[in-house]
Amino acid sequence: MAMAMLEVKNLGIVFGGLHAVEDFNMTIEPGQLYGLIGPNGAGKTTLFNLLTGVYKPTTGTFYLDGENITGKTPVEINKKGIARTFQNIRLFKNMSVIDNVKVGLHNKKKTTVIESVLRLPRHFKEEKQMEREALALLKVFDLDGQKDFLASNLPYGKQRKLEIARALATSPKLLLLDEPAAGMNPNETEELMATIRFILKEFGLTILLIEHDMKLVSGICEEISVLNFGMLLAKGKTAEVLQNPDVIAAYLGE
Numbered sequence: 001m002a003m004a005m006l007e008v009k010n011l012g013i014v015f016g017g018l019h020a021v022e023d024f025n026m027t028i029e030p031g032q033l034y035g036l037i038g039p040n041g042a043g044k045t046t047l048f049n050l051l052t053g054v055y056k057p058t059t060g061t062f063y064l065d066g067e068n069i070t071g072k073t074p075v076e077i078n079k080k081g082i083a084r085t086f087q088n089i090r091l092f093k094n095m096s097v098i099d100n101v102k103v104g105l106h107n108k109k110k111t112t113v114i115e116s117v118l119r120l121p122r123h124f125k126e127e128k129q130m131e132r133e134a135l136a137l138l139k140v141f142d143l144d145g146q147k148d149f150l151a152s153n154l155p156y157g158k159q160r161k162l163e164i165a166r167a168l169a170t171s172p173k174l175l176l177l178d179e180p181a182a183g184m185n186p187n188e189t190e191e192l193m194a195t196i197r198f199i200l201k202e203f204g205l206t207i208l209l210i211e212h213d214m215k216l217v218s219g220i221c222e223e224i225s226v227l228n229f230g231m232l233l234a235k236g237k238t239a240e241v242l243q244n245p246d247v248i249a250a251y252l253g254e
């Protein structure tokens with residue numbers, strides 16, 4: 001059998017006495033657009049913080065493409081191929097739109113610091129290449145027309161898209177999206193979902209999507225897991241999971 005893109009085994013973290021994530025297991029196959037839902041405070045964002053090295057787990061391990069990457073730093077994990085967006089947008093607000101994407105591209109660049117400082121030919125070539133790559137990425141998100149705008153001057157929906165473009169600039173295998181449609185209007189949301197489907201196919205990605213909205217997730221993910229009080233409540237085909245009485249009760253209890 002082919003290797004899973006992400007394998008999570010018995011993952012857990014305790015804050016004080018609170019089990020924010022407990023004995024959590026999850027398998028995501030290459031090319032999947034997998035959903036993770038659950039009421040507010042269920043532990044969804046904490047799971048992303050564990051998978052990106054922001055928090056060190058109290059228990060458990062996780063594997064990216066077969067490699068155990070538990071305990072690595074956020075930078076190391078990004079280099080291994082996991083990129084994310086945040087529930088609350090984190091852009092470099094005082095930088096231009098295109099420079100925000102270049103920050104992601106910088107992770108991959110080969111020029112040494114000395115070559116950059118001395119502005120040697122390889123550095124120039126890479127600068128040009130980065131400009132091209134950044135523009136191409138912006139185009140996917142229909143942001144190329146605003147490449148020189150300050151990130152903070154973009155409308156909210158476009159800032160969300162820019163954050164995804166920046167994450168993609170690091171060439172991840174696995175993209176983690178934390179409520180990417182939060183705060184968007186219905187039109188922006190629909191457009192975003194189409195873009196997510198497009199990048200999944202076009203860039204051969206695997207995506208784990210956190211979503212609070214059950215309707216939204218059923219429109220885009222074939223399979224989902226449900227977190228509740230840090231624990232797995234249900235998983236499987238989205239349509240079936242959303243009819244599970246325990247899942248409905250968990251959302252009603254919010």
Ligand SMILES: Nc1ncnc2c1ncn2[C@@H]1O[C@H](COP(=O)(O)OP(=O)(O)O)[C@@H](O)[C@H]1O
Nearest residue numbers: 015018020038039040041042043044045046047
């Ligand atoms: N750094 C932290 N210190 C203490 N408690 C935290 C920390 N991060 C998250 N929590 C707690 O963990 C629980 C899960 O939070 P979170 O993962 O943000 O939930 P969700 O994203 O599902 O809404 C909440 O009770 C939250 O208060």
Ligand SMILES: [Mg+2]
Nearest residue numbers: 044045046087
């Ligand atoms: Mg959250």
